[in-house]
Amino acid sequence: MQLQKITPCLWFDTQAAEAAQFYCSIFSNARIVSVSHYGEAGREIHGKPAGSVLTVVFELAGQRFTALNGGPVFKFNEAISLQVNCDSQSELDYYWAKLSAGGAEAAQQCGWLSDKYGVSWQIVPSVLATMMADADPGKSERVMAALLQMKKLDIAALQQAYAG
Structure with missing residues (x-):
């Protein structure tokens, strides 16, 4: 290999x-x-x-x-994190629960968490990058506003914000 x-x-x-x-x-x-x-x-x-x-x-x-x-x-600190892209809310919930178990500060803003070793992870929906890069600034602004209110990300709420 x-x-x-x-x-x-x-x-x-x-x-x-x-x-x-x-x-x-x-x-x-x-x-x-x-x-x-x-x-x-x-x-x-x-x-x-x-x-x-x-x-x-x-x-x-x-x-x-x-x-x-x-x-x-x-x-470790939050200056670098490992992103896990998730295709569904159940997948996002799974990684969130497993990686945050025993973490010092399990829930941080915008989908970030610290695991029990201090490694920072961001558990995100796979569609988030597309939403944030949309040519319509209104869509990306609404997604950002919703994202900033969340700790663990909610795909349905992000999609709703995206749709307007």
């Missing part, structure tokens, strides 16, 4: 394997691809015991990610 050109790397303290397994349990087309471990080399720098998990490469819906146990130096 050819390596994808860009692979997001998610920096965890020590939870890389746990997080990768959690994400793979949520998405139907998901798998752990490989796991690497720390050795003795560089221990004076990384401080991790030999044999502990260094990285976990995993796939969600055909997209590869690397989860890295890099220590407590960096924390």
Whole structure:
């Protein structure tokens, strides 16, 4: 299999394997691809015991990610999020419930949530990009006004706003 050109790397303290397994349990087309471990080399720098998990490469819906146990130096924030495009309200509700379970601040504005590891996700209807880019500015304005009032997105309400 050819390596994808860009692979997001998610920096965890020590939870890389746990997080990768959690994400793979949520998405139907998901798998752990490989796991690497720390050795003795560089221990004076990384401080991790030999044999502990260094990285976990995993796939969600055909997209590869690397989860890295890099220590407590960096924390996730909302400046970057992973978008999940959903074709129905039931699909949107499923991902919202699964990914927000145990999150510090489960519901944020406009479909954003933080999972229990602090990773930010945006659970959105697949049609949202089309609605927001409509040539009729009235339609996109109404959708934006409705969107700003929501935490978990409501596809029917967005479609109603779009239709006017």
